Amino acid sequence: MLIAVVSAKGSPGVSVSALAWTLTWSRPVILVECDPRGGDFVVGYAHSQAGQGRDLLAVHMATQRGAAMSTALRDQVLQLGTDRWLLAGVPEPQQAERLDWTRLGRTLSTLEIDVIADCGAVSAISAPRQVWSAADLVLLATRSTASAVRAAQLAIPRLRSDLNELGMGSDRLGVALIDAGHPYSKAEIAAALSPKGADEVPIVTELPLDVRVAGYLSSGVKVIGNKIFDGSKFASAARRSGLEILTRGVKLRESTDEVNAFGAAKAPYPANGVRSGGMS
Ligand SMILES: Nc1ncnc2c1ncn2[C@@H]1O[C@H](COP(=O)(O)OP(=O)(O)O)[C@@H](O)[C@H]1O
Numbered sequence: 001m002l003i004a005v006v007s008a009k010g011s012p013g014v015s016v017s018a019l020a021w022t023l024t025w026s027r028p029v030i031l032v033e034c035d036p037r038g039g040d041f042v043v044g045y046a047h048s049q050a051g052q053g054r055d056l057l058a059v060h061m062a063t064q065r066g067a068a069m070s071t072a073l074r075d076q077v078l079q080l081g082t083d084r085w086l087l088a089g090v091p092e093p094q095q096a097e098r099l100d101w102t103r104l105g106r107t108l109s110t111l112e113i114d115v116i117a118d119c120g121a122v123s124a125i126s127a128p129r130q131v132w133s134a135a136d137l138v139l140l141a142t143r144s145t146a147s148a149v150r151a152a153q154l155a156i157p158r159l160r161s162d163l164n165e166l167g168m169g170s171d172r173l174g175v176a177l178i179d180a181g182h183p184y185s186k187a188e189i190a191a192a193l194s195p196k197g198a199d200e201v202p203i204v205t206e207l208p209l210d211v212r213v214a215g216y217l218s219s220g221v222k223v224i225g226n227k228i229f230d231g232s233k234f235a236s237a238a239r240r241s242g243l244e245i246l247t248r249g250v251k252l253r254e255s256t257d258e259v260n261a262f263g264a265a266k267a268p269y270p271a272n273g274v275r276s277g278g279m280s
């Protein structure tokens with residue numbers, strides 16, 4: 001299952017949310033930092049593991065030398081905990097131009113482990129379009145202010161057309177709403193993002209505002225005022241939210257499987273030309 005998380009404008013909390021879901025995900029998972037503007041986690045939450053040169057650029061170089069991408073990915077991840085890993089992003093933004101996002105998207109969507117891809121801003125230079133297009137579910141992260149909702153409205157047509165042209169269809173798009181009610185409510189935002197007559201972009205999940213825990217997830221430093229994540233209310237909210245995301249992803253997957261199975265069931269002849277009842 002590949003879950004891609006993107007933002008429309010500003011910094012609504014894609015990286016913090018993706019990390020919070022990763023740390024509480026109910027199954028083994030890899031967080032892959034695809035933000036082309038450069039990796040944040042190795043200078044933040046995972047700073048104690050920095051300096052090993054294990055990142056997306058190293059994956060790229062290994063594949064240039066002929067390695068299978070799935071093997072290169074496995075070799076380059078950093079461990080975040082039991083059954084959860086991080087693949088850090090490129091150290092510098094210019095390096096993102098060299099990456100083969102198409103191959104990465106294809107590989108991530110076929111791994112046997114769940115992947116949460118932090119894809120950064122939709123309009124970034126060298127944005128990983130092919131990664132979000134390959135996803136089972138794309139979550140557009142947004143806050144609840146007027147400018148955030150306006151930016152989300154503008155990003156939706158672009159994401160929908162990417163999913164229709166390159167991916168599994170625009171029903172794969174959903175919203176992760178951060179800090180609902182400040183000032184606009186979930187219902188108001190849902191109405192603004194799915195006006196009457198337009199296809200619905202559902203609000204799949206929500207996360208609350210928690211400046212102190214988010215500060216810790218951003219920096220990885222327990223400075224005064226920051227609260228650690230484990231055991232926090234924010235961690236419980238992330239766990240619940242992760243289950244909502246997984247449920248939506250599984251439902252979308254099942255709908256694709258059904259369509260594929262329908263094709264097989266309607267095949268005019270049994271495989272290999274052998275008619276049912278066996279060979280006589
Ligand atoms: N749920 C949240 N509650 C409070 N602050 C948050 C939350 N999510 C993110 N932040 C803060 O917002 C800022 C941007 O977060 P980040 O995840 O880096 O955004 P993005 O990846 O979208 O650019 C950081 O200072 C982070 O601590």
Ligand SMILES: [Mg+2]
Pocket residue numbers: 014015016035040118120
């Ligand atoms: Mg980020």
